[in-house]
Amino acid sequence: MQEARRRVGPKRARIREIIDRLAAAHPDATIALRSRSDLELLVAVMLSAQTTDVNVNRVTETLFVKYRRPEDYLAVPPEELERDIFATGFFRQKAKSLRGTMAMLLEEFDGQVPRRLEELVRLPGVARKTANVVAAELGEPQGIVVDTHVRRLSQRLGLTREEDPVKIERDLIKLVPREDWGPFPHLLIWHGRRVCLARMPRCEECVLNDLCPASRV
Numbered sequence: 690m691q692e693a694r695r696r697v698g699p700k701r702a703r704i705r706e707i708i709d710r711l712a713a714a715h716p717d718a719t720i721a722l723r724s725r726s727d728l729e730l731l732v733a734v735m736l737s738a739q740t741t742d743v744n745v746n747r748v749t750e751t752l753f754v755k756y757r758r759p760e761d762y763l764a765v766p767p768e769e770l771e772r773d774i775f776a777t778g779f780f781r782q783k784a785k786s787l788r789g790t791m792a793m794l795l796e797e798f799d800g801q802v803p804r805r806l807e808e809l810v811r812l813p814g815v816a817r818k819t820a821n822v823v824a825a826e827l828g829e830p831q832g833i834v835v836d837t838h839v840r841r842l843s844q845r846l847g848l849t850r851e852e853d854p855v856k857i858e859r860d861l862i863k864l865v866p867r868e869d870w871g872p873f874p875h876l877l878i879w880h881g882r883r884v885c886l887a888r889m890p891r892c893e894e895c896v897l898n899d900l901c902p903a904s905r906v
């Protein structure tokens with residue numbers, strides 16, 4: 690979508706205010722995936738590829754009763770795990786990734802979920818985005834998660850001109866203060882779901898409309 694650009698000043702002068710206003714507008718902005726442990730968090734994020742958080746929560750509600758430790762994912766035949774995660778889609782690939790990840794957790798990490806990005810990305814089927822989400826939730830963000838909302842809002846807010854998520858993340862890392870790396874994507878995601886909608890952004894009710902070059906008001 691081609692959008693009119695207004696003059697709002699350099700992004701470095703706007704970023705603090707953007708974060709603070711979003712934090713005030715969305716105090717409940719946290720990860721929507723439900724989990725009660727590091728392991729459940731990792732599994733939920735892995736299952737969330739190509740599906741909705743609501744769908745994952747529906748599946749993990751029963752999954753996490755049956756599978757409590759890494760060993761539990763390896764104790765059942767692969768087909769049984771595939772059946773148990775079927776509703777999240779891409780179930781064969783996801784089951785393979787889960788089994789590979791659990792085996793590596795047991796072999797190399799004493800059954801614990803590592804916190805560092807470079808360790809997380811070594812787990813089978815754990816891409817950089819998944820690793821970023823997990824590291825951030827475990828309190829050690831080492832990058833900024835870029836999903837479809839983060840990408841759209843960063844572009845509209847004039848925080849990046851890039852299209853590629855890796856390049857967008859590079860721009861955001863230079864701009865967003867390190868202590869905000871964890872919450873920042875959640876703020877954009879919730880603002881993107883509630884106000885800055887993909888097709889019809891509600892600029893008239895947006896707390897950023899005087900700071901946004903794409904504002905329609």
Ligand code: SF4
Binds near residue numbers: 846896901903
């Ligand atoms: S809703 Fe409008 S003013 Fe707010 S961030 Fe989106 S495009 Fe900018």
